[in-house]
Amino acid sequence: MSSLSRREFLQRTGLALGSLAIAPWLRIPGDSSGGGSLARATRFGVAVLESPDPQASLVRRLNRDDVVPVIEEVIGSNGPVGNPRWFHLTDGFAHTAYLQPVRDVLNSPLVTVEPPGRLAEVTVPYTQSFASANPASRPLYRLYYSAVFWVVGVLEGEDGQPWYSLFDERLYMQFCVHAADLRVFPAAELDPISPEVALDQKRVEVDQARQSLMAFESDQPVFATTISAGRYRANPSAQESKTWTPIGRFAVFQKMPSRHMGDGKLTTDLEANEFPGVPWVSLFTLNGIAFHGVYWHNDFGRPRSDGCINMRPADALWIFRWVLPIVPLSFYSEQQNGTPVLVTG
Numbered sequence: 500m501s502s503l504s505r506r507e508f509l510q511r512t513g514l515a516l517g518s519l520a521i522a523p524w525l526r527i528p529g530d531s532s533g534g535g536s537l538a539r540a541t542r543f544g545v546a547v548l549e550s551p552d553p554q555a556s557l558v559r560r561l562n563r564d565d566v567v568p569v570i571e572e573v574i575g576s577n578g579p580v581g582n583p584r585w586f587h588l589t590d591g592f593a594h595t596a597y598l599q600p601v602r603d604v605l606n607s608p609l610v611t612v613e614p615p616g617r618l619a620e621v622t623v624p625y626t627q628s629f630a631s632a633n634p635a636s637r638p639l640y641r642l643y644y645s646a647v648f649w650v651v652g653v654l655e656g657e658d659g660q661p662w663y664s665l666f667d668e669r670l671y672m673q674f675c676v677h678a679a680d681l682r683v684f685p686a687a688e689l690d691p692i693s694p695e696v697a698l699d700q701k702r703v704e705v706d707q708a709r710q711s712l713m714a715f716e717s718d719q720p721v722f723a724t725t726i727s728a729g730r731y732r733a734n735p736s737a738q739e740s741k742t743w744t745p746i747g748r749f750a751v752f753q754k755m756p757s758r759h760m761g762d763g764k765l766t767t768d769l770e771a772n773e774f775p776g777v778p779w780v781s782l783f784t785l786n787g788i789a790f791h792g793v794y795w796h797n798d799f800g801r802p803r804s805d806g807c808i809n810m811r812p813a814d815a816l817w818i819f820r821w822v823l824p825i826v827p828l829s830f831y832s833e834q835q836n837g838t839p840v841l842v843t844g
Contacts, residue, residue: 536569538586538598539624539644541795551575551585551592558591563769564641566601566624567593581710582800596798601644608661608678609653615829616651616666618689618756619681620778626680632662638767639674643794645812646776647757649830650683667775668830669759689756689828692821693721701823702839703751703790705808707744710800712808714821722821724814727796727803744806746844749783751822751837755830756780758791779815781822783840790818
């Protein structure tokens with residue numbers, strides 16, 4: 500196995516791994532989940548195989564929310580096409596599609612929170628939320644690593660531990676979680692990136708055929724990554740059109756650092772269509788298509804979304820900070836003309 504820098508990796512692959520002649524197990528650099536890391540199964544039945552090959556023999560299957568150690572991340576010579584990334588586990592190999600790279604870090608809670616609140620991210624594989632600061636109260640959503648929420652209060656729990664009160668911008672309600680499981684963002688981590696660059700000198704290009712995204716300043720690329728967009732068809736049906744990323748020219752017009760996506764129901768059902776705390780949402784179509792981070796899959800390089808541009812949370816944060824308009828960090832932002840977005844097929 501050989502090691503590359505992130506820049507070299509992107510240059511050599513051209514963000515299209517399937518066309519690259521590489522060693523069977525090539526370590527992925529940079530922002531991969533390397534030695535000593537953990538991964539969480541995001542669905543039931545994730546297969547652990549004897550080698551990083553879809554045709555390899557089955558060792559076992561993981562249940563949803565199983566957390567497993569990751570020795571390294573490798574590229575399999577037999578795909579899958581678009582995303583040939585695999586995690587080398589202690590007893591085999593599992594494709595990355597439904598294994599979220601996670602850490603397990605506890606934090607020092609804030610003592611108080613001033614209005615309107617502070618943004619915080621989950622830093623453990625998952626944590627359970629409740630209707631109040633009492634583990635005997637009604638359980639609500641399971642909150643996952645890298646999800647982002649508004650902390651609007653600090654409470655002393657019935658168990659004697661500090662709890663945070665979180666605000667759900669969609670349901671306009673609050674719920675509670677152990678404070679140590681969330682990290683509050685320092686202001687500097689959320690500052691705009693290159694705000695001095697004029698609106699007409701920034702643009703984002705999304706290539707659905709290659710499942711890639713590039714950001715430009717004055718025609719110079721400043722950022723590149725793989726994504727998971729929706730599929731595109733020239734003449735989709737009304738129902739199908741909801742699941743494909745539209746092709747054309749758009750512009751970012753609204754940004755939300757945390758958004759509850761899905762059906763908007765209160766539930767403890769792990770299989771419900773509920774995604775609270777989706778991080779770093781930058782909207783560019785009026786029907787809700789956006790760049791945003793995901794915590795429910797890790798299949799970048801292949802179509803996966805219902806129309807939005809799915810990104811690694813760290814990549815979505817970079818785009819959120821870089822694209823215009825510059826907006827105050829609040830539950831909602833006013834609509835403004837922002838960075839152009841070009842989506843091709």
